[in-house]
Amino acid sequence: MHDLILRGGTVHDGFGSPGRTADVAIDGDRVTAVGRDLGPAARVVDVDGLVVAPGFVDPHSHSDTVPFMDGEQPFKLYQGVTTEIAGNCGFSPETFPSFGDYLDAVEAAGTTNNLAVLVGHNTLRTAVGGLDAVLAPGALERMGELAARAFEAGACGLSSGLEYVPGAYADTEELVALARVARRWNLVYATHMRSESEGLAGALDEAIEVALGAGIRLQVSHCKASGRAVHGASTMLLDKLVAARARGVDLRADVYPYQAFCTLLVALLPPAACEGGEAELLRRLADPAQRAALRALAEDPAQGTGVxxxxxxxxxxSDVQLLGYGKRLSGWDALCDLLMADPQAMGVFHTMHEDDVARIMRHPLVSIGSDNDAPGGPTHPRTYGTFPTFFGSYVRDRSVVPMAEAVRKVSSATAAQFGLADRGWLGAGAVADVCVFDPAAIRHEGTYDIPDIRPAGVEFVVLGGRVVIDGGEFTGGRHGRLLRSGR
Structure with a gap:
């Protein structure tokens, strides 16, 4: 007798094969059979009319600290996400003696869904050089040693965030050197590139150069053509990805289904504003001459990327919506005044064109990633609704991609890139992470003003063989696993 059978749904294997009516049998933490007439089970769930898919794998999350929040945090399970890749954009937690200590703490706290974590370049650089622009002699070697210890402890790759400090101070050679350390463990390099706007072409070239120089898999994070000056540049972006694949670069990318992104407002400033830390930032912004000089630097197109x-x-x-303030940005001085009052202020940036979002999403090299923040407080609706928005607004309503391809984009396309060989697909022997959703009902009605609305349409989620979303409701507990690379 099987432990569980999901009976009569439209099963998608995660590899892009057409859906078929079948039953899925689960025993322990594994799928043991997919077919018809699989025999009795301790529990049989009728899922006729529903899609049965591998549990979704999110390649780009910022859920690093979620395990340390009070209570259980099922906000990703409600979306069908069973596994997240955290530690993105160059940032992994800094408040632990070592990356291994952080992973141990996650295991001790427990996680509501599965979590794998990248080690961040910004975090490594801060550990050896603070927010100084120029590394001291021997600092890069020390960064390499810290990275190696993180990979030995189970980090699933290296991430960079080159629009943020101190990552913005790094040159390409520094990135290649660290990516070569990750290559020793056959891991991945995930990059928030140096520019996603006017410098997009050069930033893509740099990401590809790092991958070629280190012989490493490349994940291009949250692809976009941001800002009116580059609307339409998605075609160039995708052409460069295809050309790099032809040169032998093992790369993929991800995108979220929104025309706005969310980040710290300090990212609007040239990195020079932040050199030396927050006290130096505040001193510069308080000086009218330095404030004006920073604006001139930020507005000079001859500077290229890195400003x-x-x-x-x-x-x-006014394209910038100020989170927690209920208003839009009015100009440079208003930005500087706000940062003086709140250096950690965040905004939602309405800067993308819908045609670019859809074009990037449609491409077979591109998967779906949320870029979510921790839940609670003002944030972007992607934290609560990325995957239901994708399946509801883009797959069902707009037919941007067919269902089989959509399921591949949220499962095997990401799992393979991050070395999760037994997740992201449905078949005998796979880990029993499963999402069952109603294709006619899946949606998210959260907005930029009210993002924290529970999505609809995800009826059942199985995590390691345990039903954790049952009839749309969370059953409780922290039953996820920390997934350490190589273990």
């Missing part, structure tokens, strides 16, 4: 993202919104600063 912040102000030019993406300079034409219309």
């Amino acid at each position: 912040g993202i102000w030019r993406e919104v300079a034409q219309d600063p």
Whole structure:
């Protein structure tokens, strides 16, 4: 007798094969059979009319600290996500003696869904050089040693966030050197590139150069053509990805189904504003002459990349929605005044064109990632609704991709890239992480003003053989696993 059978749903294997009506048998933490007439089970769930898919794998999350929050946090399970890749954009937790200590703490706290974690380049650089622009002699070697210890402890790869400090101070050679350390463990390099706007082409070239120089798999994070000056540049972006594949780069990318992104407002400033830390930032912003000089630098197109993202919104600063303040940005001085009062202030940036979002999403090299923050407080609706928005608004309503391809984009396409060989697909022997959803009902009605609305349409989620979403409701407990690379 099987432990559980999901009976009569439309099963998608995660590899892009057409869906078929079948039953899925689960015993312990594994799928043991997919077919018809599989025999009796301790529990049989009728899922006729529903899609049965591998549990979704999110390649780009910022859930690093979620295990340490009070209570259980099922906000990703409600979306069908069973596994997240955290530690993105160059940032992994800094408040632990070592990366291994952080992973141990996650295991001790427990996690509501599965979590694998990248080690961040910004975190490594801060550990050896603070927010100084120039590394001291021997600092890069020390960063390599810290990275190696993180990979030995189970980090699933290396991430960079080159629009943020101190990552923005790094040159390509520094990134290649660290990526070569990750290559020793056959891991992945995931990058928030140096520019996603006017410098997009050069930033893509740099990411590809790092991958070629280190012989490493490449994940291009949250692909976008941001800012009115580069609307339409998604075609160039995708052409470069295809050309790099032809040169032998093992790469993939991800995108979220929104025309706005969310980040710290300090990213609007040139990195020079932040050199030396927060006290130096505040001193510069308080000095009218330095404030003016920073603006000139931020608005100078001759500077290319590495001068912040102000030019993406300079034409219309009201494209920036100030989270927690209930208003839009009005200009440079308003930005500087706000950062003086709140250096950690965040905004939602309405800078992408819908045609670019859909074009990137449609491409077979691109998977779906949320870029979520921790739940609670003002945030982007992607934290609560990325995957239901994708399946509801883009797959069902707009037919951007067919269902089989959509399921592949949220499962095997990501799992394979991050070395999760027994997840992201449905078949005998796979880990029993399963999402069952109603294709006619799946949706998210959260907005940029009210993002924290529970999505609809995800009826059942099985995590390691345990039903954790049952009839749309969370059953309780922290039953996820920390997934350490190589273990």
